[in-house]
Amino acid sequence: MSAPLSPAPSSPAPAGRRLTWPWFLVVVVVYLAILQGLGALIGVDRGDGNSQFPTTESVVRNGMIPIGLSVLFGAAVVTWLGWWREVLHYRVPVRRWVRFVPVSMLVVAVLAVNYPNLADQPLSLVLALVAMTALVGIGEELMFRGIGVQVFKRAGYSEGKVALWSSIVFGLVHVSNAFGEGGAAVFQAVIVSTSGYFFYLCLRVGGVLLLPMLVHGLWDFSLVSNTVGPDPKTSPGMILPILLQIALIVLVVVKRRTIEPAAPAGTTAAPAAKHAAGS
Secondary structure, three states, X not given: OOOOOOOOOOOOOOOOOOOOHHHHHHHHHHHHHHHHHHHHHHOOOOOOOOOOEOOHHHHHHHHHHHHHHHHHHHHHHHHHHOOHHHHHEOOOOOOHHHHHHXXXXXXXXXXXOOHHXXXXXXXXXXXXXXXXXXXXXXXXXXXXXXXXXXXXXXXXXXXXXXXXXXXXXXXXXXXXXXXXXXXXXXXXXXXXXXXXXXXXXXXXXXXXXXXXXXXXXXXHHHHHOOOEOOOOOOOHHHHHHHHHHHHHHHHHHHHHHHOOOOOOOOOOOOHHHOOOOOO
């Protein structure tokens, strides 16, 4: 008589507290309140010029302080959840071609920096800009590729949907810029959503949150380098991030079904591993 079949071993429950996606949205709202509310409270008037950060003081008060506090808030949330290990290390492999995403973004970011404009600014302003954009990379990646990815992953979503929903939330957050930038912020939110997807791929390539933090911070530094100082002049190099963004969108759309590693011969890929849009 054959022995009864044993039940299949279940996957161990994820470590730490549980955070559902509606509560994650609440966390995001608080995160936004820190950024926008504190920025409005302590920020300085940027004047009527076309500069986003005309002085060192504007970088510190309009950017560094509220962004720095948002980083502390994100770190406090991860600590409360007990998710540091999972947030910092995301070991979900991808195919080799996906490495092109972080490599190309890093190269273009370095090339697109407006070096002449930065050379005309005080050293204190440049250093403040470096610190501010580094904090942007740390804070936004901790919130969206760290907490956000874990929220949707733990909810049982496929990798494709984890990438999709964490990127959409990331983009929607930037609609809040409409308070200062008008309707252009809606278009910015769409573009930012695609950038969020690319940062997610950076996380997959590196396996650690540090890589998307680095790419994100340098990417933002190259963009903001065109809008600092009392009389900034946009560099022709700004066309490079735009062209790369378009190229990466086309590349990912074409190759979206080959992001996940091929299943070993004789096996069938698990449904959760499928990365095609809407999978």
